[in-house]
């Protein structure tokens with residue numbers, strides 16, 4: 050009988066290392082951990098209030114007392130940080146609630162820190178939730194006045210720091226916002242409070258559900274004169290470089306999923322901690338498809354969050370944080 054010739058020698062067989070779960074774990078390059086997750090909270094006035102947000106199943110607007118309970122839950126499952134957004138009772142032309150020492154978010158920071166002193170509290174610093182017109186700064190005619198807004202941002206940051214925030218995160222894409230906040234904080238004795246800049250923030254339709262949650266839809270026009278054009282890539286690097294020059298301790302890319310190329314670009318070119326924001330529209334799409342039974346929600350969630358890590362993000366702001374942390378624990 051004729052001997053069969055052996056198969057052509059395959060020297061490299063990548064499948065060798067995929068054979069068993071233990072082998073796969075051994076060679077896994079990126080791991081999602083609860084330490085990577087930052088949980089957003091939407092704060093409303095009142096007591097005992099929890100209002101669901103229709104376009105974000107599982108997310109609620111909560112009064113301070115209820116938000117503290119949720120922050121506690123996040124802490125218990127291993128999450129190290131929350132980021133706060135406020136929807137004040139009174140909105141006005143300049144968003145003055147964001148600058149008051151006893152404003153909604155300032156009181157929320159105090160309450161959360163009292164209960165959970167070790168939890169890192171990040172205060173989002175922007176005016177769109179506080180202004181009657183829904184834009185991210187004060188207006189001059191129909192335009193957002195950059196430099197007038199900077200002065201207010203500084204004031205607002207100082208009140209957040211005085212309330213106990215560990216990190217202030219300007220998200221309004223005003224030119225010079227990091228320098229203005231850094232200088233205001235330093236002059237008022239808050240040199241230890243860090244700045245996380247929403248450095249590369251695009252004008253995006255993915256923010257739709259957030260605007261329901263934060264009641265911050267602009268009353269006229271849109272945000273394209275301050276947020277970035279989604280067609281641009283190099284511009285993101287310029288924005289990041291400017292913010293680091295101005296003293297940003299951490300930078301963010303936002304939205305996340307459709308912008309993982311930008312996350313990678315930024316990771317390759319700078320060495321400060323990098324945050325990616327898995328925004329409301331990304332969350333809504335996943336939840337909607339999962340509710341239809343069209344995708345396996347929990348698995349798509351873990352795949353998505355791990356993709357952020359693979360792209361180079363150190364930290365991920367995500368409405369999935371508690372769910373994901375629970376899955377990581379089990």
Ligand code: PBG
Pocket residue numbers: 173175177185220221255256257258259260272327328329330
């Ligand atoms: C405020 C702000 C927005 C988001 C975070 N901070 C909305 C916007 O710029 O219109 C969006 C977050 C999300 O969609 O989850 N400027």
